Amino acid sequence: xxxxxxxxxxxxxxxxxxxxxxxxYISFSYVCSMGFTERWRRQCVAELKLGEEARHGYDxxxxxxxxxxxxxxxxxxxxxxxxxxxxxxxxxxxMGRLHTMRAHRIAFxxxxxxxxxxxxxxxxxxxxxxxxxxxxxxxxxxxxALTARVLxxxxxxxxxxxxxxxxWFLRPLYLFHLKVVLPLIERLxxxxxxxxxxxxxxxxxxxxxxxxxxxxxxxxxDAEFRKAFFGCATxxxxxxxxx
Numbered sequence: 001x002x003x004x005x006x007x008x009x010x011x012x013x014x015x016x017x018x019x020x021x022x023x024x025y026i027s028f029s030y031v032c033s034m035g036f037t038e039r040w041r042r043q044c045v046a047e048l049k050l051g052e053e054a055r056h057g058y059d060x061x062x063x064x065x066x067x068x069x070x071x072x073x074x075x076x077x078x079x080x081x082x083x084x085x086x087x088x089x090x091x092x093x094x095m096g097r098l099h100t101m102r103a104h105r106i107a108f109x110x111x112x113x114x115x116x117x118x119x120x121x122x123x124x125x126x127x128x129x130x131x132x133x134x135x136x137x138x139x140x141x142x143x144x145a146l147t148a149r150v151l152x153x154x155x156x157x158x159x160x161x162x163x164x165x166x167x168w169f170l171r172p173l174y175l176f177h178l179k180v181v182l183p184l185i186e187r188l189x190x191x192x193x194x195x196x197x198x199x200x201x202x203x204x205x206x207x208x209x210x211x212x213x214x215x216x217x218x219x220x221x222d223a224e225f226r227k228a229f230f231g232c233a234t235x236x237x238x239x240x241x242x243x
Contacts, residue, residue, distance in 0.1 A: 061131020165231035
């Protein structure tokens, strides 16, 4: 009798994957992306286009907090970042990375983003780097509604995710990297836990951020679609109307 395959988008499943790979997540993602994840985080921060009046915002699916240094360096006027992530392992890893000079500016909530009770119109900005892939289309629609609800008038958002670069002549090589090279690295160097291979599976299923952009527009937001490095990552960015 065959087992029912797990729902890889179930919050409990996602939490388990990232709890188990949290200790090596930072080094694995940096090496296997050849450093592009850091470039893309900076690009995502740049797409926020924040003014000096922005003081508080949310980092959704915050992971280990790799975007915080880029965000605070680009916008030193930010007083508070509230980071939200479902993984207790990623939470602990993130808090261990905080420098003393930055700790007072970060609040961390361990929770399922889509189930969290964030106040309406409470954020000057919302950002997320490489968390979109762990949501299915119905969850993306809920994320779009959450974004519209928590942003203040004039507030801005930027989401980035590794994507399928359709139309790029090197796409087969990129997909080979995700589907074959990442699982091989895991088997050889990470004891074959198969959790890092799931990151590649999530990425290939995600497609790109174009559908999320449409969902954000349906929620009344001004949303735009951007590509990074021939579409290997894509960005959904924009703002809530000021009035």
